[in-house]
Amino acid sequence: PTDPGIPDAQKSGSVQADRSGTPMVEVRELHKEFGHVHVLKGVDLEVERGSVCVILGPSGSGKSTLLRCMNELEEITGGSVLVDGELMGFRETTDKGSTRLHRLHPRVIAKQRSRIGMVFQRFNLFPHMTALENVMEAPVQVRGDAKSKARARALELLERVGLSDRVDHYPAQLSGGQQQRVAIARALAMDPELMLFDEPTSALDPELVGEVLAVMQDLARSGMTMVVVSHEIGFAREVADKVVFMDDGVIVEEGPPSEVIDAPREARTKDFLSHVL
Ligand code: ADP
Ligand code: MG
Numbered sequence: 001p002t003d004p005g006i007p008d009a010q011k012s013g014s015v016q017a018d019r020s021g022t023p024m025v026e027v028r029e030l031h032k033e034f035g036h037v038h039v040l041k042g043v044d045l046e047v048e049r050g051s052v053c054v055i056l057g058p059s060g061s062g063k064s065t066l067l068r069c070m071n072e073l074e075e076i077t078g079g080s081v082l083v084d085g086e087l088m089g090f091r092e093t094t095d096k097g098s099t100r101l102h103r104l105h106p107r108v109i110a111k112q113r114s115r116i117g118m119v120f121q122r123f124n125l126f127p128h129m130t131a132l133e134n135v136m137e138a139p140v141q142v143r144g145d146a147k148s149k150a151r152a153r154a155l156e157l158l159e160r161v162g163l164s165d166r167v168d169h170y171p172a173q174l175s176g177g178q179q180q181r182v183a184i185a186r187a188l189a190m191d192p193e194l195m196l197f198d199e200p201t202s203a204l205d206p207e208l209v210g211e212v213l214a215v216m217q218d219l220a221r222s223g224m225t226m227v228v229v230s231h232e233i234g235f236a237r238e239v240a241d242k243v244v245f246m247d248d249g250v251i252v253e254e255g256p257p258s259e260v261i262d263a264p265r266e267a268r269t270k271d272f273l274s275h276v277l
Contacts, residue, residue: 019085024049024194024225025070031078032065039065041249042079047194047242052226054236054257057246058272063229066246067196070227071116072109084193088112114142117187121199123179125171131158131182132167135189143190150189157185161215177208181215188219195219197228231276237261245269 025047032040039062047053055063068074069081072089080101081088089109090101104112125134135154139145145153158167161181171179180200187195197216201209213235220226220239230236236243236257243260245253245268253266264270 020049022082022085023047024051024084025053025227026082027066027070027079028082029079030066030069030076030081032062032069032074033077039249040069043246043249043251045244045251045254047225047227049225050223051241052220052228052239053242053244054240055227055229055244055246056231056236056260056272056276057244057252061246062249063246064198067118067198067227067229070194071118071196072113083112083116086112114138114190115193117190117192117195119180119183119187119195119197119200121203123171123176123183123203125179125182125186127171130168130170131163131174131178131185134171134182135186138186139189154185154189157188158182160188160218161185162211175208176204177211180204180208180212184212184215184219193225195224195226197226197230199229199231201230201232233261233273233277245272247272 023046025045027043027045030040030043031038043066045053055066057063065074069076070083070088075089080090089104091104093100093102126137129137132151132154135157136147136150139150139153140147155164155167158164161184163178163181163185166174166178171182174182200216201212204212209232213232216226216228217235217239228240240257242254243257244251245260245264245266247268253260253264253269260269261273264273
């Protein structure tokens with residue numbers, strides 16, 4: 001009943017808070033500098049729950065850095081990132097009208113990060129473990145799940161990504177597309193609320209791209225919130241709720257695919273699309 005203007009989620013910061021009305025991701029005036037290199041120059045982005053946001057942009061425009069800031073793989077140098085209504089990496093305190101940010105304990109950061117799944121361009125599977133063992137690893141080692149439970153869930157996830165017949169194969173015995181599907185199953189094993197994909201198909205031979213995009217499309221249909229850096233324009237058109245075009249550390253243009261891809265307003269967006277379409 002107090003402070004009607006402030007959503008409860010932001011007021012309490014407790015896990016029980018109802019955050020269903022807030023976006024899954026809220027990036028505000030985000031800056032990231034590496035030494036003298038100013039990579040993100042004030043990025044504002046919202047990703048609604050259950051939606052898919054596809055990020056396009058030329059190499060070096062800051063797409064990977066933006067994703068890494070969402071997952072706290074990078075320490076931000078200005079602005080804020082909220083996931084599920086929670087400030088990532090920082091605790092906010094206010095005294096006498098001014099706001100101060102305090103770095104969170106690494107253990108708290110690790111806990112926040114465990115709610116976010118990430119899939120990279122390179123598959124990053126553990127080479128000495130089978131597909132099944134790769135998917136079981138985090139639930140057993142990080143969350144402390146019983147092996148039998150983790151195994152059952154891993155088998156379910158490998159079936160979901162179409163790899164029931166490959167569970168005992170090692171990464172080296174799998175194609176790039178199969179490895180990437182294992183990587184997706186592995187990320188899903190921690191029951192993330194948000195999945196981040198950084199050019200998940202750009203290291204694949206062209207004939208293997210479709211099978212990975214199909215798994216991602218299926219995941220999107222199931223209601224997963226996803227942020228995807230990809231230049232697969234067909235995927236963006238079909239699956240994205242929002243397309244974001246980045247250049248030189250800023251968001252140049254954003255909107256539904258029917259606007260950003262099919263009727264871009266900005267010259268830089270038009271120029272980029274003319275090279276990838
Ligand atoms: P994109 O994913 O769009 O290709 P990145 O986010 O990888 O772009 O990189 C954006 C810019 O930030 C590039 O100029 C890159 O060289 C620089 N950069 C990225 N990571 C680092 C780092 N760890 N140290 C210094 N510069 C970096
Ligand atoms: Mg990148």
